[in-house]
Amino acid sequence: MEPAYRGLGRCVCCFWLAVAFDVVGLLVLLLGVFVDVFFYDLLIYAGAIVIFLSLVWWVFWYSGNIEVLSAELEDDVGLTKKDKGGIGKAVRRLSNRLAGSIRSSVRRNGGTATGSLNRQGGGARRSAAAVAAAPRLEQVVVALATLKPIDERLHTCGSSVDHDDVEMPSTATESAPT
Template identity: 65%
Template sequence: MEPVYRGLGRCVCCFWLAVAFDIVGLVVLLIGVFVNVFFYDLLIYAGAIVIFLSLIWWVFWYSGNIEVPPAELEDDVGILKKDKGGISGAVRRLSSRVSSGIRSSFHRNGGPSSARAEARAARAQRSAPGALPAEQVAVAMATMTPREDTPYTTASVAADEEMPHTTTETSPI
């Protein structure tokens, strides 16, 4: 038997946290407004932020108390009745066929497939130790040091080019 929740519902802790955040935020905000201190703006902003953060607890409390009958949850959680007929059953069967067809075409045409990647890795390990698999290409790399006697001509080329004329607009103050 399901427990019966009265009054505040299931999420009583979230409710009281939301109320506490609202009260603390309101007190801090009102202190910032009515008490003559030099950091009143900090209190006003802090109170507003705490009141805003109480919205999180209100959302938790509200969403925790939403009740959905099990009949409406069937499709959302994957509990499907097999005896459904009519239009909804036909649409569900069509949707299932289309989605499975799309999934299988991804696997056939080189889409995301962990089995394909595992097979490729197994082939690479089985090949001879000195030989490279067909997908890999050997690249030789060498370290090169810059020469000191090479003249740099980029600065002289840039100095010869003329910059286009641009205008700057200013507004009167």
């Protein structure tokens, strides 16, 4: 038998925290409005923020006191009645078997495409199946350098470009999985 909750409900602590935040926030806000201090704006903003944060405790208190009948929970969380039979029971059994076989095949093959770590090697190595199944996602590093032309005749200088500098067209690099 569940205990009967009266008055404030189940989440009494959240209720009193919400009330305390409201009272403190209101006091700080009113201090900022009516007391003549040079930091009145700080008090007004701080009071408003504390009152806003009290909403978190109000939501916790409210959501903690929501009553849901077990009949309504049946579909949402997977609670099933024992006397149900027929097609629903067969479909549920088939669904559980299918999900279990998929789950076990994923475990057997080493996980998803990104690869799951081999538990026997302490997580440091991948299993052979995971390495074979997962595409290689290593980054390829390409180094580019600007070189001077070997033959001076190939270097034509029609503008104010110095003979020691070489103008190179802008290049783009890309790395692809190997």
